[in-house]
Amino acid sequence: MILGIDLGGTKSAALVLHEDGVVVRRVAAPTPAHAGAEALFAFLVGLAQQVRGPETLTGVGVSAGAPADAQNGLVFAAPNLPGWGPEGFPLAARLADVLHLPVQLENDADATALAEWRFGAGQGTKNMAFLTVGTGIGSGLILNGALHRGRRGAGGEVGHIAVVTGPEARSCSCGLRGCLEAYASGPSVTRIAQERGWQGEASGRAVVEAARAGDPICRGALAQAAEHLGAGLATLAMLLDLERIVLGTLAVHAADLLLEPIQQSLRARAWPRLTEGLEVVPAALGDRAQDLAALCAFAPSAPAPSAPTNGGTL
Amino acid sequence: MILGIDLGGTKSAALVLHEDGVVVRRVAAPTPAHAGAEALFAFLVGLAQQVRGPETLTGVGVSAGAPADAQNGLVFAAPNLPGWGPEGFPLAARLADVLHLPVQLENDADATALAEWRFGAGQGTKNMAFLTVGTGIGSGLILNGALHRGRRGAGGEVGHIAVVTGPEARSCSCGLRGCLEAYASGPSVTRIAQERGWQGEASGRAVVEAARAGDPICRGALAQAAEHLGAGLATLAMLLDLERIVLGTLAVHAADLLLEPIQQSLRARAWPRLTEGLEVVPAALGDRAQDLAALCAFAPSAPAPSAPTNGGTL
Structure with missing residues (x-):
């Protein structure tokens, strides 16, 4: 199972979910978007610790509603999330230190693209x-x-x-x-x-x-x-x-x-x-998009070869 | 060694070259650009047979100055090479039949991109x-x-x-x-x-x-x-x-x-x-670009990790 974190400019969520996308537990709270980087970080750690249960977790996926450097695990300031600062905050490394799990993050557009590709219209x-x-x-x-x-x-x-x-x-x-x-x-x-x-x-x-x-x-x-x-x-x-x-x-x-x-x-x-x-x-994912994006940020494996499940050319 | 074919709208060439880019032999002739597909095909076969020598060849790379479907080995009509027709001519399969070698083709822009990447400014x-x-x-x-x-x-x-x-x-x-x-x-x-x-x-x-x-x-x-x-x-x-x-x-x-x-x-x-x-x-390749493009059409392997050899940011 994976710990997913969906960091949004208005609201954020943490969830425990299976690699096939089934959500076990989920907590959400308003993001302190205009607080500084350390306050934002503490807020996300709090959400993650709140959602953790007895399950064995293999890693943490973060879908970040902010510019991100996935390779280096950095998030950058965005207009609706200014707290991270312009040089980038090492969110993946800092979360890994506290949660004792491997952490991967993606910009939310990239993470949602992965989610639609694996589970949705792609x-x-x-x-x-x-x-x-x-x-x-x-x-x-x-x-x-x-x-x-x-x-x-x-x-x-x-x-x-x-x-x-x-x-x-x-x-x-x-x-x-x-x-x-x-x-x-x-x-x-x-x-x-x-x-x-x-x-x-x-x-x-x-x-x-x-x-x-x-x-x-x-x-x-x-x-x-x-x-x-x-x-x-x-x-x-x-x-x-x-x-x-x-x-x-x-x-x-x-x-x-x-x-x-x-x-x-x-x-x-x-x-x-x-x-x-x-x-x-x-x-195609509707309300499930953000949860599955957090999952896919950690596990961006290729989908099994399969025919498209959606309607085809409009 | 590779047999390279550079198909251009004005001039074409066939060459035998090492996989490191050293050319052993080369012949060139004006392309019968406005002839039909079969005449163009016969012209290319002629060039290839003329350039072949005693060397053992592993395959044929074709850099085509025309729209190409690399996966299916097709070339399509271009304004300066109308002969191939709009449905695509199976150039790779036809050449393979006659030359008894595996053939890969690429559009010349893709083939030259590969050449600059492996040997030049990329x-x-x-x-x-x-x-x-x-x-x-x-x-x-x-x-x-x-x-x-x-x-x-x-x-x-x-x-x-x-x-x-x-x-x-x-x-x-x-x-x-x-x-x-x-x-x-x-x-x-x-x-x-x-x-x-x-x-x-x-x-x-x-x-x-x-x-x-x-x-x-x-x-x-x-x-x-x-x-x-x-x-x-x-x-x-x-x-x-x-x-x-x-x-x-x-x-x-x-x-x-x-x-x-x-x-x-x-x-x-x-x-x-x-x-x-x-x-x-x-x-960076200058006059060598077309020859190396034909080579890379057949052998598009990744370059060995190496530092850039050209000047850097202008």
């Missing part, structure tokens, strides 16, 4: 991308049957490739301009709808509901998001020749509004050789 | 991109210590990701708009200089020489190419967290004019986390 592939489309847009890449880590476990920043150039490109909170995230994250879609005169609640979910009810401003903001998401997927397809792209969060909640226009935009911006047979599907 | 890396910037812009990706092939050995199409969006985006010969290749290939730079009033010889080399001599139109066209090349590299860096990017062809001939502005543009369009320590270097 099963059976060797080359897939998982995109989370929520407060931010991140991704994890499975290439040639393994998580792509690159030089230092960074990369996968599909939310910050430019999808609009020139003077009209929107500024992104990251400091660059024209980023996909500046058009297609939940907050960006909401902001764009508001700029165009929408007066409703300032949340991605409210914009999606209004669009479903026919509000033209919200429909327009989501159509623009879908168009730019398709452009981001086209870049992934042209560079990486993927089998499947799994879309999470907003793309699951609003699949009825987004998936078809995302596909259209993708196919208009990439060669048929690279889009024929390329499946674009919603994530 | 030595010592685990994550690198090789870009050829010539008549077209192609790339080969070495990810996690192996050639990235993707679903069917396509991908690497960095020349056809959009670097300009909106109504002013140039049309690309591939049918898409705003592609990097429409701004930064040799023919595109030449065309852009001509549109801006340049009256000199219509060749990339002439534009480079005029820019070196101070011609403002040619300098401007090359500056624009460098800016967009930097944007393409920024996308690679943000997605793949590379250690090194190796630039061939135009970027070697005009390294004095292009490398510094390419780097500036890259750093303006990607996060410091992903560009710090990222080396952008010219290709």
Whole structure:
């Protein structure tokens, strides 16, 4: 069994679970996100000690909602988790010292990509991308049957490739301009709808509901998001020749509004050789994604060869 | 020893060479590029039989200047090699039948990426991109210590990701708009200089020489190419967290004019986390690149761990 830690900007959880994904025990608490690194560390140790039981554990997997250097076990400051500092906090080594277990950590986008690949909508592939489309847009890449880590476990920043150039490109909170995230994250879609005169609640979910009810401003903001998401997927397809792209969060909640226009935009911006047979599907794990991501952070083994269990090309 | 075949749109060669890259014998002839698939095949068989000697050969590597499906040994029609047809010609299997040797083929961008990685400017890396910037812009990706092939050995199409969006985006010969290749290939730079009033010889080399001599139109066209090349590299860096990017062809001939502005543009369009320590270097193999590419198409083994032999960050 594995001890999993899901570190989020709002809420964190610790859990004991079997390697096949069955959860034995789980505790959760609000993250002291704006406390310092030592307070955050003590909070996670507390959660882990609270959840530990009589089971023999083989290791600890940490899915971190912050930039991470998986190879060196570091987490870095993020806007919603500033405490770790810019030089990186050695979370894996510090947890291993206290818990007396081997610890592996992954950025949550990478960990969720592994979880969707092993247990969810990515099963059976060797080359897939998982995109989370929520407060931010991140991704994890499975290439040639393994998580792509690159030089230092960074990369996968599909939310910050430019999808609009020139003077009209929107500024992104990251400091660059024209980023996909500046058009297609939940907050960006909401902001764009508001700029165009929408007066409703300032949340991605409210914009999606209004669009479903026919509000033209919200429909327009989501159509623009879908168009730019398709452009981001086209870049992934042209560079990486993927089998499947799994879309999470907003793309699951609003699949009825987004998936078809995302596909259209993708196919208009990439060669048929690279889009024929390329499946674009919603994530399948739902509420289990974060728990399984923590598991997969420790045990990123290849899935048994198996046919895809999800629906195929949309 | 290996039999190498370098299939180009203008000229092809066959060679016998040692696995360490030393060439024993070499023959070359103009490619009957506009003949049909069977005539092209007979031409390559002729070259191979001409170059064969008493040496015992372990296999045949083909570096193909055409889209290729390495896994299935197919080559496809390209604008400068239309003969192979759109469904793909089973070149590897057909050659193996006639030559009685195992045959492996790669697209030339992938094969040259392997050659630069094993013998040239990519030595010592685990994550690198090789870009050829010539008549077209192609790339080969070495990810996690192996050639990235993707679903069917396509991908690497960095020349056809959009670097300009909106109504002013140039049309690309591939049918898409705003592609990097429409701004930064040799023919595109030449065309852009001509549109801006340049009256000199219509060749990339002439534009480079005029820019070196101070011609403002040619300098401007090359500056624009460098800016967009930097944007393409920024996308690679943000997605793949590379250690090194190796630039061939135009970027070697005009390294004095292009490398510094390419780097500036890259750093303006990607996060410091992903560009710090990222080396952008010219290709190192020069005239040997094509021969070694044919070798590496057959023997794409990992290089022995070794320190980089080239100059490091420019």
